Amino acid sequence: MSDWTNPYPRWEILTETDVGAIHDAAMTVLEEVGIAILHEPTRELLAAAGLRSDGERVFFDRLLVEELIALAPPSFELRGRNPERNVTVGGDHMVNCPTGGAPFVTDTEGRRKGNVDDYVKLVQMTQAVPQLHCVDSGIVELLDLPVETRHLDMDYLCIRHSDKPYMTVGATKDTARDCIEMASILFGGRAAIERSPGTIAVINPASPLQWDARMLGSATEFALANQPVIVTPFLMAGATAPIGLAGGMAQWVAETLSGIAILQIVRPGTPVVFGGYLHGTDMRTGQPTLGAPETVLGILAGGQLARRYALPYRGGGAWSSSKVVDAQAGYETAMGMWATMLAGTNFVLHAAGMLEASITIDYEKFAMDVEILRMLERLLFPGMPVDAERLAIDTIREVGPGGMYLAAPDTMAHFRDLYASAMSSTEDVDRWRAKGAKDTARVATEAVQRLLDSYVDPGLDPAIDEALRAFMAERKARAGT
Amino acid sequence: MSDWTNPYPRWEILTETDVGAIHDAAMTVLEEVGIAILHEPTRELLAAAGLRSDGERVFFDRLLVEELIALAPPSFELRGRNPERNVTVGGDHMVNCPTGGAPFVTDTEGRRKGNVDDYVKLVQMTQAVPQLHCVDSGIVELLDLPVETRHLDMDYLCIRHSDKPYMTVGATKDTARDCIEMASILFGGRAAIERSPGTIAVINPASPLQWDARMLGSATEFALANQPVIVTPFLMAGATAPIGLAGGMAQWVAETLSGIAILQIVRPGTPVVFGGYLHGTDMRTGQPTLGAPETVLGILAGGQLARRYALPYRGGGAWSSSKVVDAQAGYETAMGMWATMLAGTNFVLHAAGMLEASITIDYEKFAMDVEILRMLERLLFPGMPVDAERLAIDTIREVGPGGMYLAAPDTMAHFRDLYASAMSSTEDVDRWRAKGAKDTARVATEAVQRLLDSYVDPGLDPAIDEALRAFMAERKARAGT
Numbered sequence: 001m002s003d004w005t006n007p008y009p010r011w012e013i014l015t016e017t018d019v020g021a022i023h024d025a026a027m028t029v030l031e032e033v034g035i036a037i038l039h040e041p042t043r044e045l046l047a048a049a050g051l052r053s054d055g056e057r058v059f060f061d062r063l064l065v066e067e068l069i070a071l072a073p074p075s076f077e078l079r080g081r082n083p084e085r086n087v088t089v090g091g092d093h094m095v096n097c098p099t100g101g102a103p104f105v106t107d108t109e110g111r112r113k114g115n116v117d118d119y120v121k122l123v124q125m126t127q128a129v130p131q132l133h134c135v136d137s138g139i140v141e142l143l144d145l146p147v148e149t150r151h152l153d154m155d156y157l158c159i160r161h162s163d164k165p166y167m168t169v170g171a172t173k174d175t176a177r178d179c180i181e182m183a184s185i186l187f188g189g190r191a192a193i194e195r196s197p198g199t200i201a202v203i204n205p206a207s208p209l210q211w212d213a214r215m216l217g218s219a220t221e222f223a224l225a226n227q228p229v230i231v232t233p234f235l236m237a238g239a240t241a242p243i244g245l246a247g248g249m250a251q252w253v254a255e256t257l258s259g260i261a262i263l264q265i266v267r268p269g270t271p272v273v274f275g276g277y278l279h280g281t282d283m284r285t286g287q288p289t290l291g292a293p294e295t296v297l298g299i300l301a302g303g304q305l306a307r308r309y310a311l312p313y314r315g316g317g318a319w320s321s322s323k324v325v326d327a328q329a330g331y332e333t334a335m336g337m338w339a340t341m342l343a344g345t346n347f348v349l350h351a352a353g354m355l356e357a358s359i360t361i362d363y364e365k366f367a368m369d370v371e372i373l374r375m376l377e378r379l380l381f382p383g384m385p386v387d388a389e390r391l392a393i394d395t396i397r398e399v400g401p402g403g404m405y406l407a408a409p410d411t412m413a414h415f416r417d418l419y420a421s422a423m424s425s426t427e428d429v430d431r432w433r434a435k436g437a438k439d440t441a442r443v444a445t446e447a448v449q450r451l452l453d454s455y456v457d458p459g460l461d462p463a464i465d466e467a468l469r470a471f472m473a474e475r476k477a478r479a480g481t
Numbered sequence: 482m483s484d485w486t487n488p489y490p491r492w493e494i495l496t497e498t499d500v501g502a503i504h505d506a507a508m509t510v511l512e513e514v515g516i517a518i519l520h521e522p523t524r525e526l527l528a529a530a531g532l533r534s535d536g537e538r539v540f541f542d543r544l545l546v547e548e549l550i551a552l553a554p555p556s557f558e559l560r561g562r563n564p565e566r567n568v569t570v571g572g573d574h575m576v577n578c579p580t581g582g583a584p585f586v587t588d589t590e591g592r593r594k595g596n597v598d599d600y601v602k603l604v605q606m607t608q609a610v611p612q613l614h615c616v617d618s619g620i621v622e623l624l625d626l627p628v629e630t631r632h633l634d635m636d637y638l639c640i641r642h643s644d645k646p647y648m649t650v651g652a653t654k655d656t657a658r659d660c661i662e663m664a665s666i667l668f669g670g671r672a673a674i675e676r677s678p679g680t681i682a683v684i685n686p687a688s689p690l691q692w693d694a695r696m697l698g699s700a701t702e703f704a705l706a707n708q709p710v711i712v713t714p715f716l717m718a719g720a721t722a723p724i725g726l727a728g729g730m731a732q733w734v735a736e737t738l739s740g741i742a743i744l745q746i747v748r749p750g751t752p753v754v755f756g757g758y759l760h761g762t763d764m765r766t767g768q769p770t771l772g773a774p775e776t777v778l779g780i781l782a783g784g785q786l787a788r789r790y791a792l793p794y795r796g797g798g799a800w801s802s803s804k805v806v807d808a809q810a811g812y813e814t815a816m817g818m819w820a821t822m823l824a825g826t827n828f829v830l831h832a833a834g835m836l837e838a839s840i841t842i843d844y845e846k847f848a849m850d851v852e853i854l855r856m857l858e859r860l861l862f863p864g865m866p867v868d869a870e871r872l873a874i875d876t877i878r879e880v881g882p883g884g885m886y887l888a889a890p891d892t893m894a895h896f897r898d899l900y901a902s903a904m905s906s907t908e909d910v911d912r913w914r915a916k917g918a919k920d921t922a923r924v925a926t927e928a929v930q931r932l933l934d935s936y937v938d939p940g941l942d943p944a945i946d947e948a949l950r951a952f953m954a955e956r957k958a959r960a961g962t
Contacts, residue, residue, distance in 0.1 A: 011492045011823065013860075018867040025872040036882035057882060111910070209882035237899060239885070243892045244871030251877055280899045287907035292900045293859035301865055321907045327849055327921035328905050330811025335856065338819040342492065356910055368808055375816065378774035379494075384782055386499040390725030391506040396732060401517035401538060401690035404720070411724045418718060418761045419773045424809050426768035426802045429592070429837055440808035 002080075002164075003087040003133045004094040004380055010307070011342035013300045019308050022246060022301075026253035030060035035209050035258045039216035042262055049265050065257055068264040074310045075346075076228060076271035078134070079198050081186060082163035082458065087133050089200075089228065089273060089347050090312035094380075096351035096373060097167055098126050099318070100138035104360035108445055111360055114140035119157055122353070124455040125366060125448070127162040131373035132352060134200075135162045137169040137179075139353075140361050146481035151175040152472045155182050155199075159468065163458035167349070168199040168227075173217030176201065178475060180225045185467045194226040197271060202230045202349070205255045207240040216262065223266035230314050230347060231259035232275030235298075236288050239281045245294060248278045249301050257309070273347050274306040275314035290319040290357055291332025296339040303343030316340025317350030318369040321357045325364045325441035329355065333365075337372050341380070364444035367451060371423040378419050422447050483561075483645075484568040484614045485575040485861055491788070492823035494781045500789050503727060503782075507734035511541035516690050516739045520697035523743055530746050546738055549745040555791045556827075557709060557752035559615070560679050562667060563644035563939065568614050570681075570709065570754060570828050571793035575861075577832035577854060578648055579607050580799070581619035585841035589926055592841060595621035600638055603834070605936040606847060606929070608643040612854035613833060615681075616643045618650040618660075620834075621842050627962035632656040633953045636663050636680075640949065644939035648830070649680040649708075654698030657682065659956060661706045666948045675707040678752060683711045683830070686736045688721040697743065704747040711795050711828060712740035713756030716779075717769050720762045726775060729759045730782050738790070754828050755787040756795035771800040771838055772813025777820040784824030797821025798831030799850040802838045806845045806922035810836065814846075818853050822861070845925035848932060852904040859900050903928050 014022070034057040037043050043058060052059045075090020087095045104111050105118040112118075122139045126132045135158045142150040151169050158166040159182070170179035183198035184190045192198070201222045203215045222229050233255040235241035241248035256276050263270045278298030279288035289295065299316040306313035319336050322329040340348055352369035353361040395410040405411050423443050425432055436442075495503075515538040518524045524539060533540045556571020568576045585592050586599040593599075603620045607613045616639045623631040632650050639647040640663070651660035664679035665671045673679070682703045684696045703710050714736040716722035722729035737757050744751045759779030760769035770776065780797040787794035800817050803810040821829055833850035834842040876891040886892050904924050906913055917923075 008494060009490075009492065011490065013489060013864055014867065018865075021867050021872065025874055028874055029877055033878050033881060206883065208877070208880060208884060208886070238892045238896050239887055242871075242873040242876050242880075242886060243889075243895045243898065244873050245865045246867040246871040247873035247877060249865070249867075250872055250874070281896075282901070282907040283896055283899065284901075285907045285909075285912075287909070289900060289902065289905070289907055291856075291905065292902060293856050294900060296856075296860055297865045321905060322921075323906065323910050323913050323918070324920055325808050327806050327808060327811035327925075330808035330813075331815040331849070331853055332811075332905065334812040334815030335819070335853075338816070342823075357907070359910070368812070372812055372816075375772075375774050375777075379777055383494055384499075384726045384730070384778045386495065386502050386727040390723075390727040391502065391731055392723040392725050392728035393506055393509055393731070395723050396510055396689070396728060397514050399689060399723075400514060402687065403689060405689070405718075405723060406720055408724075411719045414724045415719050415762075415764055417724065418764065419770060419775060420763070420765075421770065421773060424770070424772065424802060424813065425804065426763040426766045426770055426838070428766075428768070429804050429840070431766075432804050437804070439805055440803075444808075 002085045004377060006092050006094050006341065006344060006380055007383065010303060010344040011300065012304055013297060014304050019304050022249045022253060022305065023308060025250035026257065027062040029250060029254040030065060030258060031062055033209060034059040035211065037211050039211065039213040042216045045265050060258055060261060065261050068261040069257055069309055069311065071264045071268045072260060072270065072272045072311060075312055077196065078165045078200055078228065079187065079196055080163055080165040085164045087165055093346055094348065095133045095346065096131060096348045097134040097136050098132055098139055098352040098366065099350040099354040099358060099361055100136040102358055102361040103141045103143060105140045106355065106360045107363040113143040115144040116142060120161055121452060122361065123158055123161045125451045127164060127458070128451050128455040129370050131370060131377055133164060135164050135166040137166055148479045149476050149481045152178055152475055155179050156468055156472060159186055160460050166199055168201050170201060171218050172214050173221055176218040176221035180221060180227060181471060182468060185471060186464060190225065197227050200228045200230065202232055203259060205233050205259060207233050207235055207255060208251055209255060211259065219263060220266050223263045223270040226267060226270055228271035228273065229263055230273040230275045231256045232314060235278045236281045237278065237294055241278065245278065245297055249305065252276045252278055252302065253305055272311065273314045274309060274311040276302050277315065287321065287357060290321045291335045295319065296335060299339040300343045303345060312346040313344060314347040314349060315343060316345045317348050318352055318354055318372065319350060320354055322355055325362065325368055325444055329365060329368065330440065333369055333372055337376060341376055363448045364441050367444040367447035368423060368440060371421060483566045485858060487573050487575050487822065487825060487861055488864065491784060491825040492781065493785055494778060495785050500785050503730045503734060503786065504789060506731035507738065508543040510731060510735040511546060511739060512543055514690060515540040516692065518692055520692065520694040523697045526746050541739055541742060546742050549742040550738055550790055550792065552745045552749045553741060553751065553753045553792060556793055558677065559646045559681055559709065560668065560677055561644055561646040562640070566645045568646055574827055575829065576614045576827065577612060577829045578615040578617050579613055579620055579833040579847065580831040580835040580839060580842055581617040583839055583842040584622045584624060586621050587836065587841045587843040594624040596625040597623060601642055602933060603842065604639055604642045606932045608645060608939065609932050609936040610851050612851060612858055614645060616645050616647040618647055629960045630957050630962045633659055633956055636660050637949055637953060640667055641941055647680055649682050651682060652699050653695050654702055657699040657702035661702060661708060662952060663949060666952060667945060671706065678708050681709045681711065683713055684740060686714050686740060688714050688716055688736060689732055690736060692740065700744060701747050704744045704751040707748060707751055709752035709754065710744055711754040711756045712737045713795060716759045717762045718759065718775055722759065726759060726778055730786065733757045733759055733783065734786055753792065754795045755790060755792040757783050758796065768802065768838060771802045772816045776800065777816055780820040781824045784826060793827040794825065795828040795830060796824060797826045798829050799833055799835055799853065800831060801835055803836055806843065806849055806925055810846060810849065811921065814850055814853055818857060822857055844929045845922050848925040848928035849904060849921060852902060
C-alpha cells in the first residue's frame with residue numbers, strides 16, 4: 001500500500017454538542033428547506049424513494065438520509081494499474097493528489113493556457129513524487145484540444161504516463177460514460193471495475209442547496225458503475241453560505257449528504273467521500289480567503305462531521321491565492337496542510353501546485369508543496385520513536401558533559417535519518433550570497449528539473465494502449481473532432 | 482489579562498509509555514552521567530543539599546529532583562507596568578514575545594549591526610501589536626553601545642517605550658543584579674518584585690550536560706529575587722545531542738530539570754519555565770534545520786514532558802533559517818507556529834522577526850509573523866462558535882436553494898467578523914499586476930510602516946524615569962563607559 005497512515009489523534013475544535021447541533025441544523029435544512037434538484041431523472045428516483053417535493057425542490061427525510069448514508073462503505077480501495085500503488089481511502093489513511101481544475105499553467109517563462117506538453121510534464125512529476133499517491137486527470141485543462149473530447153485525452157495521458165490510481169475528469173453524463181469505459185478497458189472490463197474501483201470522480205453542488213443536471217448526470221453514471229464519488233461543496237461564508245461558520249457547516253453537511261443519499265439510491269453501497277470546503281470571503285475582492293482562519297476551521301470541523309457519519313473525508317490541501325511562490329504561498333500552504341493532517345483528511349485534492357486560488361498550476365509551487373508533503377510525511381512516519389537504541393543512554397554516557405556528538409559512532413550510523421531539505425537554505429548569509437542569493441522560488445526551479453529528470457516511464461501494455469487509442473479514435477470520429 | 486487562552490486539546494505525538502521512557506532515561510542520565518557544574522558556589526549548594534559529585538560533575542538523585550521541581554509553581558503572573566497588560570505564564574495561557582538575541586537587523590535598506598535607533602523602533606512595534614504580549618530586551622544587540630553597560634540601556638528602552646511585561650537581558654551575575662535593580666525601581670522596590678515578579682530571564686546550558694559559571698551566576702541572582710527563569714537548552718541532533726530524537730529529549734529533560742532543581746535549591750518556589758529546543762542538523766552546513774520535522778517533533782514532545790512535570794512550557798516560535806522573506810520563511814514559520822500552538826506552549830520567545838536562524842531580526846519578517854499570529858489568534862478565539870444565531874437556519878431558509886448570501890441582513894450585520902488579512906492578496910492576477918505585482922515581502926514593508934505609525938507612547942512616570950536614569954548613570958560612571 002503506497003498511501004500514508006496517520007497514527008496520531010485527530011485534533012478537534014468542536015465539542016460533541018457542537019457536532020450534534022450542526023448535524024441537527026443540517027437535517028432541519030434537508031427536511032424543511034430542501035434541495036433544488038435540477039435533473040428530472042433524479043427527481044423521479046427520489047420520488048420513488050418516498051421523498052416529498054415541491055417543484056424542483058426535494059425535501060430529504062432525516063431518517064431516510066441516515067439510512068442511506070449508512071450504506072456507503074467507511075473506506076474503500078482504489079486501484080492503480082500497478083497494484084503496488086493501490087490506495088485505501090478512509091480510516092487512518094491519507095491519499096495525496098495534486099491540484100486540479102486550473103485553466104492556466106505557470107513556470108519561470110510565464111503563464112500560458114493549459115496544453116498537452118505541460119499536462120504530460122505535470123503527470124510525470126506526479127508519478128515521480130512518492131508523496132503523491134494519485135494522479136489528477138484535471139491537473140490542468142487541455143485548452144489546446146476540442147472541448148467535446150478532451151476528457152478522453154486527459155484520462156488517457158494519466159493512464160499512459162503514470163501507473164498510480166487516477167482521478168477522472170468526466171463531469172457530464174456522456175463524458176462520465178467515456179471515462180468509465182476507459183477505466184474498464186484498463187482494468188479488464190466493466191465487471192472488474194465494478195468489483196474493485198478503477199477511478200474516482202468529484203461532483204460539486206451549485207451552492208447553496210442545489211444540484212444541477214450536469215453533475216447529477218455524471219454522478220449517476222459513476223454510481224451505476226460503482227466508481228467512488230467525492231461530493232464536495234465549495235462554500236464561501238457570506239457569499240454562497242451564511243456568514244456564520246456554524247451555519248456554513250450545516251449547509252455543507254446538507255449539501256454533501258444530499259449528494260451521497262442520491263448516490264446510494266442510484267446504487268446502494270457506492271463508495272463515496274464526504275468532501276467540502278468552507279472559506280471566508282474577502283469582501284474587497286469577492287474572492288475566498290484561502291489559508292485564513294475560516295479555511296482552517298472549516299477543514300477541521302469538516303473532518304469531525306465526516307467521522308460523525310463514518311465516511312471517508314476530503315478537505316484541505318495546499319491552497320493558495322498568491323500569484324507567485326512568495327511567503328504568502330509558503331504560509332498559506334503550511335497553514336492549510338497542517339489543518340489537513342490534523343483533520344484526518346483521507347483524500348487530499350490540491351496537495352501540490354496551486355497558485356491564484358486554482359486559476360493556475362505552477363511548477364515551482366508544485367516543488368515547494370512537495371517539500372511540505374515530505375515534512376509532514378516524516379512527522380507521520382517515523383515521528384519520534386522511543387526505544388532503547390534511540391534513547392542512546394550509552395552514547396550520552398560516552399560523549400558526556402561538554403562533549404560533541406558529531407563523531408560519535410551512533411551519529412555516523414544514523415545521520416542519514418535526519419531530514420534533509422531539497423529546498424530550505426540553512427547556510428549563513430555570506431555563503432548564500434556567494435551561491436547566488438536564491439530565494440525559494442529560484443531554488444524550486446532546480447527542484448522541478450530534478451523531479452522531471454527522476455521520472456521513469458512505467459510503460460503501458462501495448463494491447464491496452466491500442467484498445468484505449470481505438471476507443472478514443474472512435475469517439476473523436478463520432479464527435480467530429 | 483492580555484495573553485491568549487488556548488481552549489483546544491493538546492496534540493500529542495508520544496504515548497504515555499514514551500513519555501515515561503524519556504523521563505526514566507533522563508533520570509538515569511542525571512544520576513549516572515551527571516551534569517558538569519562549572520560554578521563553585523553552585524557546587525557547594527548542591528553538596529549541601531546532599532548531592533554526590535566527582536570533580537565538577539554532580540550527580541542528581543532522581544527523588545530529590547522530583548521533590549525540587551514540585552516546589553516550582555505550575556503557573557505564575559508576570560507584571561506589566563500597565564496592570565492591564567499582566568500575563569499568566571502556564572496553564573492554558575499562551576504569551577508571545579518577539580525574537581531575541583540577534584546581533585543584526587535587516588530591512589529593505591539592507592543588513593546592519595544592532596543599534597539604538599532600530600532597537601527603539603522594534604520595541605515600539607512590539608508595543609503596537611496586540612498579539613505580542615511581552616517585550617524582549619534582547620530584541621537586537623546594541624552593538625553601538627559599550628558591552629559592559631548596554632544591558633542597562635536595553636532594559637531601560639523596553640521600560641521606556643512599552644508598558645507590557647518585558648524579558649530582561651541580564652545574563653551574568655553582575656548584569657542580572659543591575660537588571661533586578663531596575664525592575665525594583667520600576668515596580669516600587671525589591672520586596673514588591675519578590676512578591677510579584679517584574680521581569681523574566683532566560684538561561685541556557687552549555688550543552689551537552691553542562692552549566693557554566695556565567696549562567697549560574699545570573700540564574701542565582703534571579704532566583705534570589707524570585708524573578709522567573711526560563712531554562713532552555715538548545716539542542717541539535719547529532720551535534721550537541723544524540724542523533725536519535727528520543728535521546729535528545731532525554732538529554733533536554735536532564736538539562737532543564739537540573740537547572741530548575743538548582744533554582745529551587747537557591748530559593749524554593751522560584752517561578753520557572755520548562756524550556757528547550759531540539760532541532761535536526763544540516764550535515765552540509767552544520768546549522769540547525771529550523772522548521773524541519775525534527776523541530777516540530779521536538780516542540781510537541783517538549784510540551785508533553787513539561788506537562789509531565791506540571792511546569793509552564795517554552796518551546797517553538799517563528800523560527801526561520803531563510804535570508805529573506807520568501808516562501809521558506811513563510812512555511813518554516815507556519816510549520817513552527819502550528820506546532821507551538823498544538824504543543825500548548827505557554828511562553829513563545831521568537832514569535833516574530835527572526836531570519837537567518839536568529840542572526841538577524843528583520844522588519845518585514847516581523848510583520849509577516851504578526852499576520853500568522855493574527856491567524857492563530859482567530860483560531861483560538863472565537864474559533865467556530867456553534868449557537869442558534871450562527872447556525873442561521875432562518876437565513877438559510879430565506880436565501881434558499883440557488884440564492885446568494887451577499888445581501889442577506891445577517892451578512893451585512895456580521896461581515897466584519899470575517900478575517901481580513903493585512904498581507905495576503907486574494908486579487909486576481911490582472912488586478913495584482915496593476916497594483917504593482919507586489920510579493921509578500923513588499924507588502925510587508927507597508928505593514929511595517931503601519932505598525933510604526935500605530936505606536937502610541939505609553940509615557941513613563943517622570944519620577945521613575947529619573948530614578949532609572951540616575952541608576953544607569955551611576956553604573957556607567959563606575960564602569961567608565
